[in-house]
Amino acid sequence: MKYISTRGEMPPISFIETVFEGLAPDGGLIIPERIPLLSKEEKERWKNLSYLELAYEVFRLFVSEIPEEDLKDLVKKSYSTFHHPEVTPVLKVGKVYILELFHGPTFAFKDVALQFLGNLFEYLLKKEDRKINILGATSGDTGAAAIYGVKGKSNIAIFILHPHKRVSPVQALMMTTVLDPNVHNLAILGSFDDCQAIVKELFMDLPFKKKYNLTAINSINFARILAQIVYYFYAYFRISESTGVEEVRFSVPTGNFGDIFAGFLAKRMFGEGIERLILATNENDILSRFVNYGDYSVREVIPTISPAMDIQIASNFERYLYYLYGEDAQRTSFAMQKFAHTKKLIFSEEEIKRVQRDFLSRSVNQEETLQTIKDFYAETGYLLDPHTAVGVKAGLTFKDERPMICLATAHPAKFPEVVSKAIGKGFSLPEEIERLKAQPQKFEVLEKDRETVRGYLERFAIT
Ligand SMILES: Cc1ncc(COP(=O)(O)O)c(C=O)c1O
């Protein structure tokens, strides 16, 4: 499998090059040159595989350069840190299925991809005498998962930008209590969109990117998306096995469009089986407006109780746009350049119809989110984190006779203030989270200014 850019100006590259490239040099996002379609035989063979076996099979379709045994070892090592033997178990809770993605070291779905990516970096760097500087932006969960994925690994320094005071206290502690000298937490006085824009601009400075071997851990990096495809298959097989049903819907709480883009690829790879994806947003509803009315126009970011989804400019949207435009890279490139100036894209009736064949969508406000946590807990005894609650509310809205699988993207203990408020009482936190409160922290507060961040990197990057 080779990889290309959504903007069409990059010669095809290998998977390993893709992992280190992050953003394509033409400013586009990197995608596989084709989406593999699973055969009936493959589906039959995959349906009883364990999570680890399935992950290997999915990766194998996209990664040709890593020998079989090495890839298997990488998969095994990456998921050995999870607290659940199934890695991502699916439970029937009330009227829906909950796909628990939070059993990794930082209690969020990001660990599924970032444990793998951390090990992949280590494996690849051992083969070449090379050092990398990871630069990423987080609205709360990617940062911690990335730091935990690479901490203690040699030849890697990591710089994570997060919006100062706009992530939950537990999310902040998870990042800032890691004191290793190669870990740099930069608290930016702005929104996540500001952080992501600075990261992308620095990646677009090609001599700077080359000089410091800048590497991406955000879902800009296709390896992230790849690892997230696996749990859609895993959940589908578990549900079809237990219910005999052959068609399901997934509800996905969405911010940067990475998780749901992995779902879109899984849907395409499957051919049939995933009827539609429910795109659930909080009040930062640009993606819901896109699906429902073809209106992709940026508004001011609203801070909410599901802060990891307080995003307006969704990075992976460009990947979907490429497919919506019939894999027309020139048109995608033109649209994205226009969007950079106007902050707005409008779609035709026909395009909206096509989008709605992939997605159904609704935005869930904060009152509804709190009410959903409260009601779900009262009815089932199950605690939802606020992001998962957004997905569950949207999932219940579009629930029909098909199983509705709601992605539980974070553990409620990452947002104890919000969850306690919703249910009217406290609840016990895992020991790993409780103990963070007493630990010293390390972070730098910086202006939302690209040159300030560049200066910081120039001082602390490893070369
Ligand atoms: C807990 C949680 N849920 C949902 C999301 C949204 O996922 P994505 O950005 O891939 O759309 C995020 C952030 O990525 C998150 O941290």
Ligand SMILES: N[C@@H](CCOP(=O)(O)O)C(=O)O
């Ligand atoms: N919600 C994310 C935002 C970054 O998304 P990514 O998937 O591109 O890394 C976060 O928690 O940081």
